[in-house]
Amino acid sequence: MPTILEIFKEITKLQRCSGNHEAFIKYMQDLSQRLGYICLIDDVFNILCKKENSKAKIVFQSHYDIVCLSENCVPQIIEDNESLKAVDSTLGADNGIGCSYMIALMYENFDGEFLFTSDEEIGLIGANGLNLPINASFMLNLDSEEEGEICIGCAGGVDIKASFKDKKIISNNENLELYEISISNLAGGHSGVDIDKNIPNAIKLLIQVIKECNGKILDINGGERINSIPANVKAIIATNLVPKEIISNMKIEKIDTKSEHLTVYDNKLIDFLYDFENGVRELNKELNVVQDSINLALINTKIDKIIVEFSARSMCNENLKNLKDKTKKDLENSNFEVTTYGKYPAWSPDINSFTNTILDIYKNTNKNASLRAIHAGLECAIFKEKFPNLKIASIGPTIKFPHSKKEIVYKDSINRVFEIVKKIAYSIN
Secondary structure (H helix, E strand, C coil), X not given: CCCHHHHHXXXXXXXXXXXXXXXXXXXXXXXXXXXXXXXXXXCCCCEEEECCCCCCCEEEEEECCECCCCCCCCCCEEECCCEEEECCCCCCHHHHHHHHHHHHHHHCCCCXXXXXXXXXXXXXXXXXXXXXXXCCCEEEECCCCCCCEEEEEECEEEEEEEEECCEEEEECCCCCEEEEEEECCCCCCECCCCCCCCCCCHHHHHHHHHHHCXXXXXXXXXXXXXXXXXXXXXXXXXXXXXXXXXXXXXXXXXXXXXXXXXXXXXXXXXXXXXXXXXXXXXXXXXXCEEEEEEEEEEEEECCCCEEEEEEEEECCHHHHHHHHHHHHHHHHHCCEEEEEEEEECCEXXXXXXXXXXXXXXXXXXXXXXXXXXXXXXXXXXXXXXHCCCCEEEECCCCEECCCCCCCEEEHHHHHHHHHHHHHHHHHHC
């Protein structure tokens, strides 16, 4: 039987960027046939593996897609004695380690339900569209990223898309110069769990530079994912002041082209983004977690407009609605056209017999284990809406800097948590 690390290395060779399903589905179909499981696939490419006449009491769940900062990236693993990371890319430990735990239990012939969901990283698409028969009474999600923490609640979220069309052709009477400014290879990070870590936002930094040199935007594109803190951005601007470099990852190049006329976007765009309060909006002292946040995630120039996208999160559904409504109103007051999408609910913290069992098992090996809630969207919230009687908890090994090139997972943590997973599995069944 392969080890967890061997399984993880094997599935890391598969193309698993969000939106890519074929390679992993074939892998699971072949594996299921070999190990004596049936393998069901629904219309949104979720995968459910189970025994033909299963009496499973517990369903294990992980998403199989990974964040890719470049198209069709397959991570190249760097391994040392303590950890795994990747060469100039995300690693995919989020949520590849969880998938590996589930596959390892299948190798042990465990009678469980094993649910591998699709496209979590681009809007929880698999969880929202799930159409597979879940019969178990308990769910263990394996997408948490801090060993010793048993997640029993998470933030809800909504994505906000704003289109700005106010642009005009102006005579270049002021002899404005053109500059291309780029910021690249910042740390990036998860816009939920990392939002309070003071990670620089490339789009906000570039807007600051443009504002401070009285620049006018001709073109701007930046950000990688709706749920990531932007690491890269590039713009072409017109100004009569030389832009100032404010970080070492910034490149400023003068464009040696003179133009009598320029097509520029109205300054309301710059003003709004410059003043926009990005990041943490409120803390929850009771749960010791960020309560409300919003991240300026993406900006892209189209033929006739600039599209800006934000990701709002809250531990409370009412707060989430208020944050969405206020942001929408503020955007509309600055001449943006606004739509919202990708909404998912908060998962209210729930302590029950299942979570207490997990805590007792965990404390036998880690006396500091605790129940907690996280400021990130977990598929658990959607499953709780779909299956109200399902008792759910989430655990996982320590993964640092998910969604970024710095993503790293620790071998000892992987192995310790798998022992916990196995004890939970056999205690329930």
